[in-house]
Amino acid sequence: MFLHDIWPKARIGLYCEWYREEALAAEGFDPEFPVAEQETAIQRLRFRNLNAALHVDMATAGITPTRFQFASYPKVWQDLTSVIHDEIDTRFVCQNPGAVLEISGDLTLTRNDEVISFINRNLEPSRGYHQFMRVLPHLLRARPQAQVVVLGGDAVSYGAAPAGGGSWKQLYIDEERGDISDADWARVHFLGRLPYGRFLSLLQISRAHIYLTYPFVLSWSLMEAMSAGAAIVASDTAPVREVMRNGETGVLVDFFDQDALLSQLIRLLNDAGLRARLSGAARQHIRQHYDLKTICLPQQLRWVDALGHSGPQAPIA
Numbered sequence: 001m002f003l004h005d006i007w008p009k010a011r012i013g014l015y016c017e018w019y020r021e022e023a024l025a026a027e028g029f030d031p032e033f034p035v036a037e038q039e040t041a042i043q044r045l046r047f048r049n050l051n052a053a054l055h056v057d058m059a060t061a062g063i064t065p066t067r068f069q070f071a072s073y074p075k076v077w078q079d080l081t082s083v084i085h086d087e088i089d090t091r092f093v094c095q096n097p098g099a100v101l102e103i104s105g106d107l108t109l110t111r112n113d114e115v116i117s118f119i120n121r122n123l124e125p126s127r128g129y130h131q132f133m134r135v136l137p138h139l140l141r142a143r144p145q146a147q148v149v150v151l152g153g154d155a156v157s158y159g160a161a162p163a164g165g166g167s168w169k170q171l172y173i174d175e176e177r178g179d180i181s182d183a184d185w186a187r188v189h190f191l192g193r194l195p196y197g198r199f200l201s202l203l204q205i206s207r208a209h210i211y212l213t214y215p216f217v218l219s220w221s222l223m224e225a226m227s228a229g230a231a232i233v234a235s236d237t238a239p240v241r242e243v244m245r246n247g248e249t250g251v252l253v254d255f256f257d258q259d260a261l262l263s264q265l266i267r268l269l270n271d272a273g274l275r276a277r278l279s280g281a282a283r284q285h286i287r288q289h290y291d292l293k294t295i296c297l298p299q300q301l302r303w304v305d306a307l308g309h310s311g312p313q314a315p316i317a
Contacts (some may be wrong), residue, residue, distance in 0.1 A: 004024045004058050011060040016081055018217050019073040020045040025263055029214045029255075031252075033125055033159070044264065052077065063303055066218060068239040082303055086220070087296035088227045090287045091264055092200075095229035095279075098202035101149070101187050112122065114145050114269060117206040117230070119199075119221045120152035123169040126159050128212020128235060128255060133172035135258050140184040142266055148188045149202055203228035207275065208268045212255060213237055223290060226250070226282035231275035233264050243290075250281040 002137040003010055028034070052073070062081035064070050070083050080253035084289050101115075102108045109115050116139070127220065129152070151297040154167040169190070177185065194202070199221075203209065209230040211222045218239040225232055226249065234240045251268060253260040270273055290296060 001054060001058075007091040012055075012058055013061045013303070014055055016052070016064040016069065016073060016077060018057060018069055019077065019185060020048050027091040030125060031106050034129070040102045055190075060307055061303065062138075063300075066239065066242055068215075068242050069217060073190050082299075084299045085290050085296050087300075088220070088223050088286050088290045089292040089294035090227050090283070090290075091293070093203075093224050093227040096130060096201075096204040097281070099201045101198060101201045103149070104148075105193070107147075109147055109149070111205050111207075113147055113205070113207075114143060115202075115206050116143075116208050116265070117202050118148070118150045118152075118210045119202075119219075119225075120157075120179055121219070122155045122157045123150070123157060123167070123172075124156055125168060126157075126214045126216060128210075128214075130172050130257065130259065131212055131258060132210055133176050135234065135262050136188070137176055137179040137184075138262050139179060139265060140187060142262070143269060146187060146269070148207075150188070150190045151192070151199065151202065153193050178273055200224070200228065203230050206230045208233060208265055210261070210265070211235070211240070212256070212261075213239060215239060218243065223286055227286040227290075229279040231268050231279045232282065233261060233268060243284070243285070248278075249285050250278055263273045273300045 002013060038074060056076055059080060062073075062077060063084055064073070065082055065083070065085045067083055070078060073081065082134065086238065089295055097111060100108055100110050118129075118132050120129055121216070123129040136148065140148070153241060154168070154169050160169055164171075180188075200203070203221075203225050206225070209225045209232045211219065211225065211232060211234040213219065213235055215238050222232070222234065222240070226244070232250040234244060235255040236251055236259075239256055242250065244250045251264045253264055268278075288295075
């Protein structure tokens with residue numbers, strides 16, 4: 001806030017992650033979780049936008065990773081903000097036919113296994129964990145050879161903790177466990193958070209990857225899954241549609257349609273040709289639009305260099 005008081009000629013570039021609009025797009029998306037304290041919701045959102053409001057007059061330029069995030073900002077910010085993704089290092093995040101993931105001393109998974117993956121930073125409704133868990137009993141019965149690997153912590157990244165205490169992870173395990181036999185439950189592996197190398201190994205061996213999200217900032221894990229050549233079933237929500245086309249680079253289903261999620265997963269698992277086509281196109285899309293060396297880093301360097309110029313900076317599309 002006070003940099004210009006000390007260095008009046010300093011040019012300041014700001015990272016613009018998310019501006020919470022009065023439309024409550026993410027907060028009011030899921031009717032199962034209505035916005036708490038609706039009468040003060042607008043005021044609370046304005047408070048969350050305070051950081052942006054305090055800095056807009058002093059910023060020379062802004063940078064944001066996606067057009068979905070860009071669109072969340074008012075015009076005064078859009079006029080000075082460039083859309084440049086953080087990047088995916090596609091040389092490192094790539095297909096690996098020899099990838100393995102050790103689950104336990106008795107179980108190591110490879111691409112020869114029917115691995116289904118689901119990943120959140122923390123397992124919570126804003127990333128569709130509840131929808132995934134409600135499909136899980138039916139998926140296990142339909143795919144008796146499948147191994148389901150779930151990554152994610154027990155805390156809360158977005159939204160609130162469960163009203164009754166505890167974690168979302170355990171709440172939905174308790175909700176669905178009675179509908180899953182012990183034999184089927186033995187094929188479900190909650191691994192918490194993994195070192196990055198093991199995380200990539202999971203993406204590389206995954207036969208079908210599930211990604212669900214509210215209309216909120218996209219998880220980079222989706223784009224890493226695309227770069228690793230995973231075949232993906234994802235929610236048909238705005239941030240996903242920006243990077244994935246239904247039937248071309250993945251399969252999109254309505255966030256709330258559990259039957260569609262199950263049927264499309266089964267379709268993908270049954271059709272090796274479809275998986276190969278979607279996964280190849282997904283990786284190619286990330287390489288063409290989000291690659292570190294050839295796309296994002298050159299744009300980032302141009303953005304930083306422009307901060308040192310005396311004239312107004314034109315946003316980089």
